[in-house]
Amino acid sequence: MDSILSILIFFPALAGLLGFVVDKHSAKVYGVAVAAIELLLSLWLWAKFDLSNGGMQFVEKIDIIPQFGISYNIGVDGISLFIVIMAALITLLGIILLRDDTKNMKNMIVSLLFLEMTMVGVFLALDAIVFYLFWELSLVPMLYIIGAWGGPHRVYAAIKFFLYTFAGSLIMLVGLLATAYLYHEATGNWSFSILDWYTLELTQTQQFWIFLAFFAGFAIKVPMFPFHTWLPWAHGQAPTIGSVILAAVLLKMGTYGFVRFSLPILPDASVTFIPFIMALSIIMVIYTAMVAFAQKDMKQVIAYSSVSHMGVIMLGVFAMNAEGLGGSVFLMLSHGIVSGALFMLVGVIYERRGTKLMSEFGGLAASMPVYATIFGVMLMASVGLPLTIGFVGEFLVLLGFYSVSPLGTILAGSTIIIGAVYMLVLYKRSFFGPMTNEKNRDLEDLDRRELTALIPLVMIVVWLGVYPKPILEPIDNSVKVLLTQMEKKAISTETKEAIVISKKEAK
């Protein structure tokens, strides 16, 4: 079946449309079933995927607007494959975790399924306009999820989220249009295909400006310091499922954009911008980690820590070598799993107590031992303890970035220390110590629904922490293809030197 990617994209959307008909009491089961089928489809894609091939596979191309060079062009490589699987997994587990008494369950399921379509679409798109289309569409269901099921300031948070990203992506759109125009100038054809753009030679100045335009769109999505202000609001107000998907998948769109667009299309500008990105990322890593430390609200701690780790991913993307880039793609996956799980865990306690303030808790380990254990595992993975999923990516990124800037690596490495500090403090305050609040004494431990959602994540955390090879290898292959392409395309010798495809070459 060669059209498996199209099925992956449009199956959830179709299911979402049909979902309007499903009775509201059966909506959750319907959602779980559809999301499970989607996950199985994505696993099937993995099974059929040629792991040794680093290039694009299952490519489909249908002209939509040939007059303007827009075509429905999708494909998958080692970089996008696992992000898509991760998106399908997180959506499924998120839906499982939904409480049965969620109000307007049907609308929630339908929005989530549409959101899933846009997420899968973004990561599979090989045409800039199709990419942009899914990118923008993803805002709409998220706006609704935050706005309809969120906290007291949900409308403000939802609109802030929408407008912030919308403004950034419109500037990105100008960049896309400019690239298409330059491609037209060079070849005489209109094309928005990224694969065509990979062959396009641009001067340094052109690359510089287009990079900035792309940066506006991607950086807000990541979100990079100082464009991160929308995220704490969105997380603070979003319902659990919203935060889970936002942190696990939507933020990855930004970093994925850098990998798919900025690096291969604008290699010289990417190298020129390394110091700039490095500075912002390191500020992001350290500053948001400190902010996380100062939070009183459990969810805000995790929100800021998620931003902090996104900084490490950014560093890896701009390390310009296979270790860093491959590591950061892996870190995108592990960040998705871990931060998704952490937001789920916070949601669990919030449902029981109606508060997320750490001061309200204490001694939870006694009343909820299973919960405390899972929380502990995820926390360790978030900090980057060896043999957990968090360690692999973080280690590779730091290793890769060391060749770019040892000082930057050391500063960024402090994330592990500060991260350990605020995470352990969170854990200590909430789970250990005397049980000061009587309300915590009779809390029920995780029930079957919550365990179903969380146990798979725990297993993945340990499995990929111990044995990451099945995932790292395909990622590595595709990353090398990407880096080779960049090096071939780079016009200045400094850029060529900065791009290191494999260790051997460096020596």
Add this chain to the structure above:
Amino acid sequence: MLEPVNISLEALNLATLMPMLIAIGGGLIILLIDLAKDNLDKSLYVMLTILILLIDLGATAGLTYGATQKGFFDVLLMDGIAVLSQVLVLVASMLFIPLSLTSKRFHEYSYPEFFALFLFMIAGFQFMVSSDNLILIFVGLETASLSLYTLIALHNRSNSFEAAVKYFTMGALAAGFFSMGSAVLYGISGSLELGQIATAISERMNESGVMILILGGAALLLAAFAFKLSLFPFHTWAPDVYEGASAPLAGYMSVVPKVAAFVVSMRIFEMFIELQVHWVQTMVIVLAVITMTITNLMALVQEDVKRMLAYSSISHAGFVMVAIALATDKANTGVFLYYALFMFTNLGAFTMLWVSRHKDRVHHARFDHPYEKFAGMIKIMPMGAVVMALFMLSLAGVPPFSVFWGKIYLMSATVDAGYLWLAIVMGLNSAIAAYYYLKLIVYMFLREPSKDINQETVYYNVSKPLLTILGFAVIVTVASIFMVNPLIEYINTMIQATNFGI
């Protein structure tokens, strides 16, 4: 003694006149029917009007067109954009006229004169777009405008009269500017035909003192069309007029007169730009940027959805005005693409207002359509809320809905012409605009409905014809991705069959 003038019938090329004659003849037939028999239902007139428009569309589409296809004493010019804009005008009119078949009775539709005037107005627009003779453009413009003033006033309400009088006064001023500008150009060239004016200007441009005249003439014409296109600073009448007019008519006004005025602007201002009168280009860009920004900011603070949509349509016009300054084929294609897609979405949005229109203001002392009226609409009428949200997202430029393709095409044309900063300004304006469209979505989806609102009050005015038109609008809005390519192809052939600036 006067010499007898001999003109062969072929040279007259009466076929070029057919579309307008059909519209005028149709209007007269409606008046005659009214004379013969009283108390006929409006549905008869509506269907007759649609049929007449359909014949008109056939006649227009069947015209032989070409860049130099002239007719009727050489005053009519049937080039690509003339035919194209007539098609747009007729399609928009066919979408508009069934909206009079509401379930509640409204004053204006009980008069057959409404429909006759409507057809005369269309004839006026058709004359206006298919000529390069300033006199005929003027005659067409005034025919159309005078009919339109009356149509607005027929909506029997005090603020409709206010709107009509305001529009009339402003229109008269614009007409004054137009005739003065034409007079100046006539003074330079001794002709009222744009082709000859262009030749004369290019010959005399370097004579001392002529440049001042050219600038003066261009400025007067620019002011005249700024009135008609509601560009800053001549836009202040527009929101009041839109508010006073009935909702469908307001939607119609945000499309058809604009298309006609854009066609004439293309003919006149792109001529100046081709002649390297840089001042005109700069002025048009400045006007476009100020128009879209100021009206966007004004739309942010509106309390009434109809006024918000009025300001937003002005902003859209400013957005499209950029294309006139660029004066490239791609930009001109963009204008028509934009309006062809915008037409369905915007008419759809105004139709949604029309569906919920009451005779009296039940929701607010001052406004017919305050935001509160739509609060919690998702709970009262989910389909209606989803449809309205689709229109709003489309207007905001969220892909893949219709207006996005117009926006991206125009922005692409701007980038191609080297105005990167202008493209970014256009992008940022779309982001500002997203706020007020979102505001309505937030009201519809995220607020609780107020107590006295139920399905009855919101679906007050609904009828099958209205739902049909809404259906068309939704289909085009959602499935536009498949229509863009044939549209661009068609518009492109039409643009190729047009001489700009000569």
